[in-house]
Each structure stands twice: as structure tokens, then as C-alpha cells.
Amino acid sequence: MLAALPSILIGGILQGGIYALGAFGLSIIFGVQHILNVAHGDVLMLGGLLTYWLVTARGLSPFQAFFIVLPLFFLAGVLLQRVLIRPIASKSPHEFLIASILVTLGVSLAVSDITSASMTQPVSVTYPLPTLQVAGLAFSSVRLLFLAMILALTGAVHLFLQRTFLGRGIRAVIQNREGAMLVGVNIPRVSTVTFGVGTALTAAAGTLYVVLLPVDPHMGIPLTMKYLAIVVLGGVGNLVGALSGSMILGLAESLVGFTLGAEWSLTVAFFLLVAILLVRPRGLFG
Amino acid sequence: MRRPARAALAGLALLVLAALPWFVSTYLVTFLYLALTTVALAQSYDWVGGHLGYLNLGQAAFFGIGAYAGGVLLSKALPLPVAFAAAVAAPALFAAAIAVPFFRLRGAYFALATFGLVALMELLASNLEGLTGGALGLSLPPGNRLMPAYYLTLVEVALIVGITVWVNRSRYGLALRGIQDDEEAAGAFGVSALRVKCAVLVASAAVAGLTGGIYGWYITFLTPPAVFGLDKALGPIVMAMLGGSGTVAGPFVGAAFLNVVEEVLRVKVGAYVLTAYGIILILVGLFLPNGIARHPVWRRLFGAAPAA
Numbered sequence: 385m386l387a388a389l390p391s392i393l394i395g396g397i398l399q400g401g402i403y404a405l406g407a408f409g410l411s412i413i414f415g416v417q418h419i420l421n422v423a424h425g426d427v428l429m430l431g432g433l434l435t436y437w438l439v440t441a442r443g444l445s446p447f448q449a450f451f452i453v454l455p456l457f458f459l460a461g462v463l464l465q466r467v468l469i470r471p472i473a474s475k476s477p478h479e480f481l482i483a484s485i486l487v488t489l490g491v492s493l494a495v496s497d498i499t500s501a502s503m504t505q506p507v508s509v510t511y512p513l514p515t516l517q518v519a520g521l522a523f524s525s526v527r528l529l530f531l532a533m534i535l536a537l538t539g540a541v542h543l544f545l546q547r548t549f550l551g552r553g554i555r556a557v558i559q560n561r562e563g564a565m566l567v568g569v570n571i572p573r574v575s576t577v578t579f580g581v582g583t584a585l586t587a588a589a590g591t592l593y594v595v596l597l598p599v600d601p602h603m604g605i606p607l608t609m610k611y612l613a614i615v616v617l618g619g620v621g622n623l624v625g626a627l628s629g630s631m632i633l634g635l636a637e638s639l640v641g642f643t644l645g646a647e648w649s650l651t652v653a654f655f656l657l658v659a660i661l662l663v664r665p666r667g668l669f670g
Numbered sequence: 671m672r673r674p675a676r677a678a679l680a681g682l683a684l685l686v687l688a689a690l691p692w693f694v695s696t697y698l699v700t701f702l703y704l705a706l707t708t709v710a711l712a713q714s715y716d717w718v719g720g721h722l723g724y725l726n727l728g729q730a731a732f733f734g735i736g737a738y739a740g741g742v743l744l745s746k747a748l749p750l751p752v753a754f755a756a757a758v759a760a761p762a763l764f765a766a767a768i769a770v771p772f773f774r775l776r777g778a779y780f781a782l783a784t785f786g787l788v789a790l791m792e793l794l795a796s797n798l799e800g801l802t803g804g805a806l807g808l809s810l811p812p813g814n815r816l817m818p819a820y821y822l823t824l825v826e827v828a829l830i831v832g833i834t835v836w837v838n839r840s841r842y843g844l845a846l847r848g849i850q851d852d853e854e855a856a857g858a859f860g861v862s863a864l865r866v867k868c869a870v871l872v873a874s875a876a877v878a879g880l881t882g883g884i885y886g887w888y889i890t891f892l893t894p895p896a897v898f899g900l901d902k903a904l905g906p907i908v909m910a911m912l913g914g915s916g917t918v919a920g921p922f923v924g925a926a927f928l929n930v931v932e933e934v935l936r937v938k939v940g941a942y943v944l945t946a947y948g949i950i951l952i953l954v955g956l957f958l959p960n961g962i963a964r965h966p967v968w969r970r971l972f973g974a975a976p977a978a
Contacts (some may be wrong), residue, residue: 471956479960481725481778482911486955489904494948501941605900609789612782615870647797654790661783662771 392638397520400634401534402596405589406607407614407626408541409582415558415621416478416578419469419484423492425607427583431457431590432599433499446511450533450591456586461583464491465576473575492604500601500660508598530592541585542623554578558621591626606650613657684828691820703820703888705929706827707881711906712913712921713830714877717870719907720786720916721843723850724773724867728784729878730903731791732761736879737886737897738795738802744810744887757883758876765875769868785903792898807893810886819888825880830877834918846870912954914961923962 410424414504432455438449468491472483511526545551553574556564565571593599614633618625633653687706691699715729740757744750768787777781796805803809837843847865848856853863887891896902905928906921913924931950935943958965 414778418778420781468952468956477777478723481781482915482957485725485781486908486911486951487906490948490951490953490955492948493951494945497944497948499943606789609786613786616779616782648793651790651793653795654786654793657786658783658790661775661779661786 388642390520392642393635394527394646396635396638397631398531398596398634399638400631401531402589402592403610403634404627404630405534405537405592405615406586406611407618407630408538408623409585410608410611411582411615411618411621411623411626412545412554412558412578413582414615416554417469417473417575418481419488420471420481420612422485422488422605422608423495424582424586424611425481425609426492426495427457427461427586428590428593428607429599429601429604430495431587432589432594433503433507435591435594436509436599439509439511446509446591446595453591454588458580458584460464460587461580462576464583465579469579470572472575473572480487492608496601496604502652506598506600507594509595511595526595530596533592535587537585538623538627539576541581544581545623548576550574555621564658581637609657613653614659617660679824680831683927684824685902687824688821691817696816699820700814701929701933703816705925706820706823708906708909708929709828709921709925710823710830710881711878712910712925713827713834714874714881715906716910716915716921717834717874720910720920721838721846721850722867722870725777725781726784726871726874727781727903727907728787729874729906730898731784731787731960732765732875732878733882733885733902734788734791734795734894734897735761735764736882737892738808739879741810741886741892742801745808747811750887753887754880754883757894758880761879761882762872762876765872766868769871770864773864773867773871784788788898788903792894795894795898800945802894804890805894807891810890814891815890817887819884820882824883826877826880829916838918842866908951908954910961912958912961914963917961920961920963927962939970 406424406428409427410421413419413421413424434453434456435446435449438444438452439446444452468487469484472480472487475483543551545555553564554577555568556567556569557571557574560607561571564574590599610633614626614629616629617632618627633656636652636656637649640652690702711729711733715726718724718726718729736757739760740753743753743756772780772783783935795802797804798804837846845856845861848859848861849863849866857863884899886897889896906925909924909928910921911924912928913922914920928947928950932943932947935946939946
């Protein structure tokens with residue numbers, strides 16, 4: 385146990401970092417519009433598949449693919465929001481909740497069905513880089529590089545939310561929708577941009593995911609559940625909370641997987657989700 | 671339609687459904703049985719989801735607990751009534767245990783927690799191999815039980831509809847609508863909201879559990895995805911929403927529509943069943959979030975919505 389601890393911790397932190405990118409996305413989407421976006425996990429899957437295609441068919445490196453996936457999925461998210469979410473946005477909260485579940489569930493089912501019909505087995509990208517030896521411990525340099533990218537992207541999202549006009553608008557809407565409206569925040573525009581940013585971040589997480597782990601068409605909804613667990617754990621619209629929630633989940637999964645066996649690591653997310661909601665109905669940091 | 675006309679229509683439908691197995695193929699009876707199962711789940715979901723206004727995405731957890739509770743006892747060669755009693759009691763007790771903490775949550779958070787519950791149950795069922803047989807499945811004593819399962823579920827559905835109509839007209843139904851509209855106001859008028867909510871959730875769980883117990887007895891083989899899977903978890907809820915949540919006719923309309931669509935797609939097209947299903951969900955979400963049964967066209971045709 386003790387000898388394996390560093391690699392368990394690093395594995396957990398990296399997994400948490402990959403969760404974090406998608407969790408930021410869902411956190412601001414849920415915070416701004418209260419959409420239960422069931423298709424969020426499928427976005428990561430699609431980001432992973434696009435990366436796989438770019439790497440295997442176009443010969444790009446995953447890092448080049450990263451910068452193609454990010455803007456492309458921003459546009460896809462904007463389009464999705466304009467076509468499917470905006471038309472239902474004017475309904476009463478309860479109706480909107482139901483309609484948003486129906487619509488995003490429909491997207492999720494269609495996406496996973498079409499992708500599973502066009503591929504026979506889970507895909508993965510191999511991108512070998514030399515391992516680093518630090519203080520007698522072996523570190524995969526791909527993982528460390530990814531961790532750095534995740535940190536950089538987290539910083540960028542933080543600056544976007546804190547410093548830009550649009551980012552402030554997003555935070556204002558999350559804090560107080562009516563208040564934001566009163567001071568002139570363009571809510572439809574903020575909602576659309578939020579959906580685009582959230583989708584792009586999640587797809588980018590897919591690029592990293594497909595290099596580390598296989599991506600398969602049916603991973604969408606379980607992944608959405610994990611994201612929802614993280615968002616609930618961290619509090620809605622709270623970047624630090626989402627990051628902490630992701631790390632807690634990543635580490636807990638890694639530890640439980642090691643001590644109880646891999647088949648139990650999946651239960652951690654759902655157990656945490658239910659348990660934390662019951663103790664703190666508005667999230668651990670919310 | 672007036673009240674007697676509606677009662678006559680319901681009686682006629684019941685008679686037709688009761689007589690049908692004597693005239694049609696086994697294939698069609700199987701289809702009807704599975705459709706009735708979804709109706710029972712959709713209607714029992716709707717007690718909490720439609721009438722109480724709490725979006726319970728975890729109805730499949732109760733269905734699956736019922737199926738496994740009955741299944742485990744049957745596989746240990748206990749008599750059928752004991753197994754069915756367990757299929758009712760286990761999910762009801764489970765619901766009673768989770769009701770108080772879960773009802774502290776509202777809106778999307780309640781939906782989330784209940785959705786997580788199904789995933790948790792599926793994972794528990796596959797990991798607790800000693801009890802459930804794990805991912806390899808649980809075998810029940812074999813036998814052809816299509817006919818008894820069909821009639822049991824038909825009786826169950828008839829009872830559910832009777833209870834729904836009766837509750838809607840009673841003071842209890844008024845309390846449910848009060849809680850849905852404004853829980854605090856209902857409380858101010860002397861409704862013990864928590865007690866009502868708990869009772870409704872337990873009743874809903876008991877019905878879903880019985881449906882699961884009968885299903886397990888019929889199918890004779892249980893696997894975690896077969897009872898806790900996404901289609902089982904969301905199908906009935908989507909049916910209730912599609913038909914019209916909070917109405918008596920809604921779950922029937924939705925279940926009939928979606929079951930037929932799904933079967934036709936499966937038989938005629940073969941591929942892309944879930945894609946078509948997904949597109950239907952998107953269209954319903956965009957254009958009919960209140961459901962088919964609440965569409966104004968019925969009011970024009972019959973003078974009153976079947977909902978009313």
C-alpha cells in the first residue's frame with residue numbers, strides 16, 4: 385500500500401484534473417441556466433473520438449488536436465444551445481427542467497447510438513513519451529504534461545470568469561439572475577456563450593482522456609453522473625469547488641480501486657453524490 | 671367526455687385487454703405484457719413526479735429492488751406469495767428509509783440524487799455477488815409464466831388507475847396538488863407536507879417493486895443492467911412526460927405511443943432505434959413538454975381534456 389501510494393495519488397490527481405475540465409463546463413452551464421445537461425458526458429466522448437480521428441487519420445499529435453477540438457466544440461456548443469435550449473428557455477422552471485432533461489437525453493441517446501453503430505470497439509490513442517525518474521519514482525511525462533495543461537486551462541478559465549466582461553456576466557447570472565438582468569446583463573447571450581465554453585472545455589478533456597484511457601460510445605451517461613456528482617460536491621458555479629470536488633472524486637476512486645478492487649471505484653461517485661446531497665443539500669462548498 | 675363515459679371507456683379497455691390473449695399471438699401478448707409493465711412504472715412514477723411535482727428519476731431503483739428481492743427468495747425455493755410480498759415490502763421499506771433525507775432536496779437536486787440512486791443500485795447489484803449473482807445474473811426457477819404475469823400486471827394497472835382516480839378526487843389529492851403548487855402555503859393550510867410526500871413515495875415504490883417482482887418471475891433471469899439499466903430507468907418517466915405528467919391518461923398515452931414506436935423501429939428498421947427514440951425525445955421536449963394528453967386539441971374534440 386505505502387509503496388504504491390505515490391502512483392495512486394498521482395493517478396487520482398490526474399484523473400481529478402480531467403474530471404475538473406468537464407466539471408467546470410457543467411458547473412457554469414448548470415449555474416447559469418439550471419439545465420440538467422444529460423448529454424454532457426457524451427461531449428467528452430465526442431471530443432475523444434475527434435482526437436482519435438485527427439491523430440490516426442490526419443497524423444496530428446494530440447496537442448495539435450487539442451487546439452482544433454477546443455474552438456470546434458465551442459461552436460458546436462453554441463449551435464446546440466441556440467437550436468435546442470433557447471427555444472425552451474422561456475418556460476416555467478419546472479417545465480424547463482423537464483424539457484431540458486428530455487432534449488439533452490435525446491441528444492445523448494442519439495449520439496451514443498450513432499457512434500456505437502460506426503465503431504466496433506473502444507478506441508485509444510498511444511502517445512509515448514519517455515518516463516521521468518524523480519527521487520527513485522517513475523512518472524509518466526505525458527501525465528505530467530497533461531496536468532500542466534489542465535492547470536493552465538483552469539487558470540485561463542479563472543481569468544475569463546474574473547476579469548472579462550462576459551465572465552463577470554456569467555458569475556452575475558449564477559449569483560442572482562434577476563439582479564443581473566436589472567443591471568443590463570444580456571442573459572440569452574451569456575447563456576449561449578456559457579454553453580459554448582462549457583462544451584469546449586469538456587471536449588478538450590476528451591482529448592486528454594483518449595490518450596490515457598479507452599473511449600467507448602456508452603461512457604456518456606455514467607460520465608455525466610460523475611460530473612453532476614462533482615458539481616454537487618463543489619457547489620454550482622464555483623470553480624474552486626468544482627476543482628476540489630474533482631480532486632476528491634479522482635483520489636477517492638483511485639484509493640477505493642486500489643483497496644477494494646476496481647469494480648468498486650465506480651460506486652464512489654454515486655455514493656458521494658447521494659451522501660453529500662443528503663448532508664449538504666446545496667453542495668459541500670456551495 | 672363526461673365521467674360515466676370515461677368510466678365506460680376504461681371498463682371497455684380493460685375487457686378488451688383481458689380478452690385479447692385468447693385471440694392473438696404469443697408475440698403480441700409478450701409485447702402487451704411488457705407495455706403494461708411500463709404503464710405500471712410510468713403511472714407509479716407519476717404519483718411522485720406528476721402529482722407531487724418531485725422529479726423522481728430513481729423509479730427503476732424500486733423496480734430493481736423488487737425484482738431482486740422476489741428473485742432471490744424464489745431462487746432459494748420460497749413460495750411465490752412470500753416472494754411477491756418481499757418484492758413489495760423491500761422497496762417500500764427502502765423508500766421509507768430514504769424519504770425524509772431525500773425530500774430535503776428540491777427541483778434539479780432531487781432529480782440528481784434519485785438518478786444517482788439507480789446507478790448506485792446497479793453497481794451494488796453487480797458487486798454484491800454473494801446475494802445477487804453479480805454481473806453473471808441470478809437464475810430463478812424456470813417456467814412459462816407469460817399468461818399469469820400478464821393478468822397479474824393487468825390487475826395491478828387497473829388498481830393503480832383506480833387508486834389514482836380516487837386519490838385525485840379525495841382530500842388527499844387536493845393536498846398533493848397543494849404541495850406541488852406551493853409547499854409552504856399547503857403547510858399553512860394544515861397539510862403535513864412531509865408525511866404526505868413520504869406516504870406517496872412509499873406507495874409508489876411498493877407498486878414499482880411489485881411490478882419488478884412479477885417481471886423477475888416472468889423473465890426468470892435477472893442481471894443488473896436488465897432491471898437498473900438506462901432504458902428501464904428513463905423509459906417510463908419519458909412515457910409519463912410524453913403522455914402528460916400529472917394526468918390519469920397521460921402515462922397510458924405515452925406508454926402506448928413509445929412502445930409501439932420502439933417495436934416498429936426494432937422490427938422494421940433494426941438499426942438506429944435509440945437514435946430515433948432520442949429524436950422523438952428532443953421533439954417532445956421542444957414542442958410538447960406538457961404532454962400529449964394536455965394538448966388543446968383534445969379539449970376541442972371532446973369538450974374536456976382527458977386530463978381533467
